[in-house]
Amino acid sequence: MKTNNNKVSVIGLGSMGTTLARLLLQKGYEVTVWNRSSGKADDLVKEGAIMAKDITEAIAASPVIVICVYNHQASQSILDSPEVSALLHQKLLVQLSTISPKEAVEAELWASEHGASYINGGIQAAPTQMGQPDTPILISGKEATYRIAEPILKVFGGAISYLGEKIAASPTVDLATLSYIYGASIGFFHGARIIESQGLSVAEYARIIAGISPSFGEFLKHEGNMVHTENYAITESPLRISVAATARLEQTAIEAGINARFPSFAAALFKKADLAGYGDQEVAALIKVLREQ
Numbered sequence: 001m002k003t004n005n006n007k008v009s010v011i012g013l014g015s016m017g018t019t020l021a022r023l024l025l026q027k028g029y030e031v032t033v034w035n036r037s038s039g040k041a042d043d044l045v046k047e048g049a050i051m052a053k054d055i056t057e058a059i060a061a062s063p064v065i066v067i068c069v070y071n072h073q074a075s076q077s078i079l080d081s082p083e084v085s086a087l088l089h090q091k092l093l094v095q096l097s098t099i100s101p102k103e104a105v106e107a108e109l110w111a112s113e114h115g116a117s118y119i120n121g122g123i124q125a126a127p128t129q130m131g132q133p134d135t136p137i138l139i140s141g142k143e144a145t146y147r148i149a150e151p152i153l154k155v156f157g158g159a160i161s162y163l164g165e166k167i168a169a170s171p172t173v174d175l176a177t178l179s180y181i182y183g184a185s186i187g188f189f190h191g192a193r194i195i196e197s198q199g200l201s202v203a204e205y206a207r208i209i210a211g212i213s214p215s216f217g218e219f220l221k222h223e224g225n226m227v228h229t230e231n232y233a234i235t236e237s238p239l240r241i242s243v244a245a246t247a248r249l250e251q252t253a254i255e256a257g258i259n260a261r262f263p264s265f266a267a268a269l270f271k272k273a274d275l276a277g278y279g280d281q282e283v284a285a286l287i288k289v290l291r292e293q
């Protein structure tokens, strides 16, 4: 792979791909861009990007190809043609589209069959949050490949978590963090319904949540370490407190006449943990219920 120049091609100019191309331009890279539909490169060209006339020109232009499109199928529909794949020998493919763990395994294999190195990334930020020292990006793939891609990845975000050579690691952690944020979001919006039912301010509630979120993060870090070490002796929060708290959430929702599905779901899980005898363990023992089918 040629790495002695600063040429990068960016494939996909949606809101994220455009941001990635712009950040590279701002750092002095020679950036060639391509997008399925026309018009999206116009601003970038004014800022110094080179617009490839077709995908083969975009691939041929640089040793490093950053791909950021809708999903794996979109990525393969762009790359998996005889004309394009013939140009991939000795290229470095940096996959920043969100894909699944299985797709990452397939993509790495497909790339190596075409003589390309491959690294997979999960972007954990919105376009306007990119390029900051604390912008989080999950990366997995061969360490030697990661080291070559690292200067470019650092342009996109300073808080890179390199998760090792197992290519499925970054999409797996990406899915796990999505699980966290969707679970928290459903809880947040149910909380907003509680607030509304009492005629209080949802904006004020949201401000309070933002303030306490870092300490919740520290708490979850502690609970995660307890799961990791299989140590459920009470240290911070006995599970029985959560049995009572989620039952109270459910009861309050029923009394207030608001949708009770989320607290009913949470209360049932904690009740099951209590019945299994985990009440006098740390709340992290809930994982033992989730390990059952």
Ligand SMILES: NC(=O)c1ccc[n+]([C@@H]2O[C@H](COP(=O)([O-])OP(=O)(O)OC[C@H]3O[C@@H](n4cnc5c(N)ncnc54)[C@H](OP(=O)(O)O)[C@@H]3O)[C@@H](O)[C@H]2O)c1
Residues within 6 Å of the ligand: 012, 013, 014, 015, 016, 017, 018, 035, 036, 037, 038, 040, 068, 069, 070, 071, 073, 074, 075, 077, 078, 096, 097, 098, 099, 123, 124, 125, 126, 127
């Ligand atoms: N935006 C975010 O906040 C964010 C955050 C983290 C990760 N990501 C990930 O970044 C990736 C891109 O997101 P985005 O926000 O840039 O999305 P977007 O604005 O919707 O852009 C989608 C891009 O994919 C292309 N595309 C879609 N289907 C295609 C196909 N069948 N063949 C070829 N190209 C196709 C689109 O081309 P056209 O212009 O021709 O439609 C466009 O370039 C996604 O995987 C997303 O999960 C985004």
